[in-house]
Amino acid sequence: MSAEVKSIPMFMALVRRDVKLAWSQGGGAMLALGFFFVAVSLFPFGVGPAPQVLARIAPGVIWVVALLAAVISLDRLYQADYEDGSLDDLMLSPIGPIGISAAKVLAHWLSTTLPLALLAPAMGVLMNLPDQAYGTLILSLLVGTPALSLIGSVGAALTVAVRRGGVLMLLLILPLYVPTLIFGVGAVDAAMSLTDPLPHMALLAATTLIALVVGLFASAAALKLALE
Amino acid sequence: MHRFANPAQFNRLADAILPWATGAFVLLLGAGLYYAFFDSPPDYQQGESVRVMYIHVPAAWMAMFTYMVMAVASFTALVWRHPLALLAGRAAAPIGAVFTALALITGMLWGKPMWGTYWVWDGRLTSVLVLLFLYLGYMALWQAIDEEEKAGRAASILALVGVVNIPIIKFSVDWWSTLHQPASVMRLDGPTIDGSMLMPLLLMAGAYQAYFAVVFLWRMKLEINRRKLAVARQVSMHAPVGAE
Numbered sequence: 271m272s273a274e275v276k277s278i279p280m281f282m283a284l285v286r287r288d289v290k291l292a293w294s295q296g297g298g299a300m301l302a303l304g305f306f307f308v309a310v311s312l313f314p315f316g317v318g319p320a321p322q323v324l325a326r327i328a329p330g331v332i333w334v335v336a337l338l339a340a341v342i343s344l345d346r347l348y349q350a351d352y353e354d355g356s357l358d359d360l361m362l363s364p365i366g367p368i369g370i371s372a373a374k375v376l377a378h379w380l381s382t383t384l385p386l387a388l389l390a391p392a393m394g395v396l397m398n399l400p401d402q403a404y405g406t407l408i409l410s411l412l413v414g415t416p417a418l419s420l421i422g423s424v425g426a427a428l429t430v431a432v433r434r435g436g437v438l439m440l441l442l443i444l445p446l447y448v449p450t451l452i453f454g455v456g457a458v459d460a461a462m463s464l465t466d467p468l469p470h471m472a473l474l475a476a477t478t479l480i481a482l483v484v485g486l487f488a489s490a491a492a493l494k495l496a497l498e
Numbered sequence: 499m500h501r502f503a504n505p506a507q508f509n510r511l512a513d514a515i516l517p518w519a520t521g522a523f524v525l526l527l528g529a530g531l532y533y534a535f536f537d538s539p540p541d542y543q544q545g546e547s548v549r550v551m552y553i554h555v556p557a558a559w560m561a562m563f564t565y566m567v568m569a570v571a572s573f574t575a576l577v578w579r580h581p582l583a584l585l586a587g588r589a590a591a592p593i594g595a596v597f598t599a600l601a602l603i604t605g606m607l608w609g610k611p612m613w614g615t616y617w618v619w620d621g622r623l624t625s626v627l628v629l630l631f632l633y634l635g636y637m638a639l640w641q642a643i644d645e646e647e648k649a650g651r652a653a654s655i656l657a658l659v660g661v662v663n664i665p666i667i668k669f670s671v672d673w674w675s676t677l678h679q680p681a682s683v684m685r686l687d688g689p690t691i692d693g694s695m696l697m698p699l700l701l702m703a704g705a706y707q708a709y710f711a712v713v714f715l716w717r718m719k720l721e722i723n724r725r726k727l728a729v730a731r732q733v734s735m736h737a738p739v740g741a742e
Contacts, residue, residue, distance in 0.1 A: 424659055428652045432642045441638055442656060445631035448624065449666070480662065488659050491576070495651050 277364040281373050284365070288377030291350075298343035299381045306339040306386055310393045321398045328397035329407065329458035335393075336386045336411060337447055340418045343382045344443075345436040347374055347426040348493065357430075361497055367490035371423055375485070379419045387411035399462075406461035410474060414454040417478040420485030421446045427492035449477045503581050505722045512715040519715070523708035530701035538698050550608040552698050556706040558601040561629060562664055564594030564710065568636070569661045572654030582718070584650035585725075587657060588640055589717035593710060595633035602626060621670035622678035625663060632660040 292299040313331050317323055351357040360370050390411050391404050399407065425443035429435030457470035534552035541548035568590045575583035605623070606616040617623065636653050643649035671678050691699070 424655075428639060428656060429642070431648070435642065438638055438642050441631070442635040445628045445635065446659065448628055484659055484662065488655050492652060492655050495648060495655070498648070 277369060280363060281365050281369055284360070284370070284373040285377045285380070288374060289381045292343075292377065292381035297381075298346055299385065302339040302343040302382050303385055303389060305342060306335055306389060306393065309335045309338065311396055313397065324398040325400055325462075328394060328399040329403065329455045329462065331397060332390055332393050332399075332407065333411075333414075333451055333455045333458070336383075336390065336415070337418060337451060339386055340383045340415065341422060341440060341443065344378070344419075344422040344426050345429070345439050347378055347423060348430045348496075349426070349435075352430045352496065357493070358497055361493070367493045368486050371427065371486050371489035371493065375416075375419045375423045375489075378423070379416055383415035383419055384412075387415055402464060403458050403462040406467045406471075407458050410454045410457040410467070410471065413471060413478060414450050414474050417450045417474075417481040417485075418447065420478075420481040420489075421450075423489040424485050424492065427489040427496065430493070431496045450474065450481075453477060505582070505726075508582060509719060509722065512719055516712065516715055519708050519711040523705055523712055526701055526705035526708055530698055530705045533698035533701060538694055539692075541695075544612060547608055547611055548695070550604055551695075552702045554601055554604040554608060555699060556703040557597050557604060558626065559703060560706045560710060561594055561598040561601050561626065562667060563707075564590050564597055565629060565632070565657075565660070565664060567714075568594060568657050569664075572657040575654050576651060576658070582722075584647070584654065585718060585721040586714075587636075587654060588650060589714055589721055591633055591636050591640075593713050593717070595630060595637070597706075597710075598626060598630045598633060602630065620678050622667065625667040625670045628663055629660075629667060632656075632663060636660075 291297050310331060313327070314324060317327065348357060351360065357370075361367060363369075365373065387408055390407055394404055394407055421443055422439075424446075425439040428442060429439045432438060453470050453474035457467040457474060460467040460470055530552065534549055538549075538552075540546045568587045571583045571587035571590065574580045575587065602623075609618075610616050636657055639653040639656055640649050643652055
């Protein structure tokens with residue numbers, strides 16, 4: 271069988287394996303969802319339970335906490351495989367470093383960030399989000415969260431060989447999350463004030479596409495470097 | 499380009515440039531500060547506070563310029579494995595971080611009397627803050643990985659990813675027309691700033707550029723000597739006992 275024919279089932283197998291690992295004992299997906307729930311419910315205690323105040327800050331709070339929840343699950347993205355040596359094996363496989371990053375990012379998105387987007391409406395209820403904004407909230411998270419996984423993958427790959435690299439990874443990738451956050455929250459805010467969220471959504475999609483192009487290449491380069 | 503890969507040759511070149519750059523820095527800074535503070539008119543709207551601009555605008559230009567130097571060095575280091583390029587990126591980063599911080603701080607000091615606030619989350623201010631974080635991240639990554647060669651190349655990848663931010667800074671004032679004023683010097687239709695203010699501004703920009711050249715070359719030489727010292731230490735450590 272030629273390399274191309276073998277690489278697609280391999281890619282799918284890697285995605286399946288990582289999704290399974292994320293949801294099994296010791297995986298990070300449940301942890302991220304739990305963090306999302308608990309951290310959002312801290313805000314009414316912090317700013318007071320006044321419904322108008324909560325509604326005003328709801329899009330921002332939900333987006334920021336979703337972003338942080340995605341990040342805390344990222345530092346293990348490559349590290350577990352790096353430590354037990356399976357990353358070395360994977361690098362020799364026909365899918366190559368870009369294929370590995372793509373599979374890891376897809377698995378992270380499916381297992382962790384996509385559930386965050388699906389849980390978001392429940393957080394909207396806690397934060398008193400106005401009815402007209404729910405659709406845009408889910409849609410903006412669906413469009414924007416792949417960028418979180420992609421950019422995060424660069425940070426995770428760069429710090430894979432660093433002991434206690436988690437905090438360093440945060441320092442590297444949080445600034446790069448700023449455009450995604452701005453346009454994501456902008457879309458939900460627009461829907462909340464009954465204006466057109468489409469321009470924000472288009473820019474959000476553009477950010478995700480740039481992250482797709484830059485993120486996979488940069489992750490692959492960083493992985494190659496770490497395993498030299 | 500690989501002609502300068504030889505550290506000895508680079509050192510000779512740096513030694514030849516340094517006195518000129520230092521002289522240019524002193525002259526330009528002297529002239530620039532004189533014009534900026536004594537021989538340029540106060541603005542008809544901003545009054546004397548306009549003089550902050552002569553410190554602030556060149557710092558902001560240099561913050562972006564230095565990042566591009568770092569990015570080009572990173573690219574050269576990753577693609578051609580140029581031995582001095584990693585050191586060039588490392589030498590440039592703290593200088594750029596200081597320019598960025600200076601631009602932010604002078605901007606805040608100017609903003610308080612003019613806008614009535616030290617800080618707003620406007621597009622320009624936010625993207626320059628992100629630039630500062632990118633510099634800090636680059637330096638932190640250099641620091642975090644034990645093996646220097648690897649640390650430098652990891653940091654280089656980060657520097658290249660961060661290049662996305664540079665056009666965002668440049669065009670932020672056009673995309674989000676909030677508080678920060680749009681460009682008045684580097685415009686396609688020529689500068690809209692008056693000549694009496696443009697002159698001190700350009701002198702100060704030249705002074706900053708010369709300052710960058712001086713400190714950058716110093717830091718490069720420092721890095722090269724530090725490497726030499728590390729190698730010499732290793733050699734003497736592995737030398738058999740009594741070989742000295």
